[in-house]
Amino acid sequence: MTAAPEQVDVLGVAREQVLEQGVGLSEEQVLEVLRLPDERIPELLELAHAVRMRWCGPEVEVEGIVSLKTGGCPEDCHFCSQSGQFPSPVRSAWLDIPGLVKAARQTAATGATEFCIVAAVRGPDKRLLSQVRDGIKAIREDGNDIQIACSLGMLTQEQVDELVEMGVHRYNHNLETARSHFPNVVTTHSWEERWDTLKMIRAAGMEVCCGGIIGMGETLEQRAEFAVQLAELEPDEVPLNFLIPNPGTPYENYPVVEGPEALRTVGAFRLALPRTILRFAGGRELTFGDLGAKQGMLGGVNAIIVGNYLTNLGRPAQQDLDMLTELSMPIKELSKTL
Amino acid sequence: MTTGLGAVTYCGFCGKERAEGDHTACASRLGVIDPPRFCAQCARRMVVQVTPAGWTATCSRHGEIASAR
Ligand code: SF4
Ligand SMILES: [Zn+2]
Ligand SMILES: [Zn+2]
Numbered sequence: 001m002t003a004a005p006e007q008v009d010v011l012g013v014a015r016e017q018v019l020e021q022g023v024g025l026s027e028e029q030v031l032e033v034l035r036l037p038d039e040r041i042p043e044l045l046e047l048a049h050a051v052r053m054r055w056c057g058p059e060v061e062v063e064g065i066v067s068l069k070t071g072g073c074p075e076d077c078h079f080c081s082q083s084g085q086f087p088s089p090v091r092s093a094w095l096d097i098p099g100l101v102k103a104a105r106q107t108a109a110t111g112a113t114e115f116c117i118v119a120a121v122r123g124p125d126k127r128l129l130s131q132v133r134d135g136i137k138a139i140r141e142d143g144n145d146i147q148i149a150c151s152l153g154m155l156t157q158e159q160v161d162e163l164v165e166m167g168v169h170r171y172n173h174n175l176e177t178a179r180s181h182f183p184n185v186v187t188t189h190s191w192e193e194r195w196d197t198l199k200m201i202r203a204a205g206m207e208v209c210c211g212g213i214i215g216m217g218e219t220l221e222q223r224a225e226f227a228v229q230l231a232e233l234e235p236d237e238v239p240l241n242f243l244i245p246n247p248g249t250p251y252e253n254y255p256v257v258e259g260p261e262a263l264r265t266v267g268a269f270r271l272a273l274p275r276t277i278l279r280f281a282g283g284r285e286l287t288f289g290d291l292g293a294k295q296g297m298l299g300g301v302n303a304i305i306v307g308n309y310l311t312n313l314g315r316p317a318q319q320d321l322d323m324l325t326e327l328s329m330p331i332k333e334l335s336k337t338l
Numbered sequence: 339m340t341t342g343l344g345a346v347t348y349c350g351f352c353g354k355e356r357a358e359g360d361h362t363a364c365a366s367r368l369g370v371i372d373p374p375r376f377c378a379q380c381a382r383r384m385v386v387q388v389t390p391a392g393w394t395a396t397c398s399r400h401g402e403i404a405s406a407r
Contacts, residue, residue: 064390089353089375091385099389106391244371247352285371307390312371317391 031224048270048300061303063114064107081246082120088248170207178222215243215257242283270300279303350374
């Protein structure tokens, strides 16, 4: 007689596999976590937090971001208010060098160690790269030694090399969503093109920052797929955004991801990526409010973007810094990241 | 948030007349997660620059407004 197969609990398995051994969950396991009932969310978050403490430590990496070139992008990412293909109210704008220096100074003043310069483009042209070069030079001349990251779209090998030479230490390029869902979200370029840029960044020795947006009509299966595709990339950082339905975009009427669902996602992504810097990025204000942000920080997240985003506003930086103090989570210092 | 000196006729979020329709949803986003995108006086789309600690929004006719912080 054979016994009925024993029901194995995914969190029990994760405790051994992820917490003890540091091995991220498989796609099937992530899916099981995403299907956990609401009652088990506290248990999930507690485990995700323990995993983060064990494999990353208590420090929180704080980052500020700024849009160097806003709007008018030729691509058609359906979530994006900066695409020139949709009737979004966002108009094109360029930030000048003094504005960039000031933004970097404001970011450093919060204790942040990362400053990410972002442009709404398919990929950078000569003008944009020279603006970035001049900007970085001016930030250094201002006596600001904050680490500089960039997010300028898809790159050629020459452009990768140029950014390394400028001293850019990390590059953000989001895969946005699962490979199987990507063609529904973007039609002007492919997931594979993004993947290629990410591989070049890694090979050149820059840190890889790659995440995406939750709530773009993907299934739970695709969310799990996305988590393990990210894990396969082994990114240094994964920024998790929750969709902000922006007017004029194809997703303007999509529902905001509900708090419990978002928390399950945070926990599941931490269990898939035990060692990665998992960052709260855009949309958390809308999805979570204040309470949820705290729950996320106690549920596997170990990095935040403070202050405003690119076209949307965040809560004042001080509010997040106060939250970290309240949670007794130290902010990662510059010296320790070098 | 400053609103300039002129009359506040149009909704900064959706650009429609404030006296018409329901702008409750607009109000829940404006100043919380969105800077104004439309000029309150003439409803022109403004050029908006968001920075880590604030924003500026410029109407080609009515000039610049900026966040308080
Ligand atoms: S490439 Fe970037 S800026 Fe352009 S539409 Fe896509 S997400 Fe927006
Ligand atoms: Zn309105
Ligand atoms: Zn005006």
